[in-house]
Amino acid sequence: MPESKVRKEAAEKKVDKRKRERGEKRTKSRARMAMSTRDWVPWVFVPLGLIGVLWLIVFYIAGNRVPVMQDLSNWNYLIGLGLIAASFAFATLWK
Known part of the structure; x- marks a missing residue:
């Protein structure tokens, strides 16, 4: 038995439904x-x-x-300033 023709509106609804489902997946991931x-x-x-x-x-x-x-001598400056610089680097991640 031959298949009947699909109405344009039904085909459009099917496409819209697929798009909405995809959009829901995207919004869930967002x-x-x-x-x-x-x-x-x-x-x-x-x-x-x-x-x-x-x-x-x-x-x-x-x-x-x-x-x-005392053992680190002048490396203490690098350690202190490095910790402060790392703090500023982490601050840029804040939204």
Whole structure:
């Protein structure tokens, strides 16, 4: 038995339905991406910057008396400033 002709409206509805299903999948994936916020960023960059500043303060005040800092000598500047720079790098991730 031959197939009957498909109406144009039915074919368009079918195509629209497929597009909506694809759009729903996209919105679900976007919602997942939106749910993965970057709320953790301030909890990382603030302490990291403070640790860098504290490292430099302790080095200036008691660097000669702290055994690890005494061994590192001028590398302490790089460590303190590196921690501060890493803090700024993490701050750029915050939305």
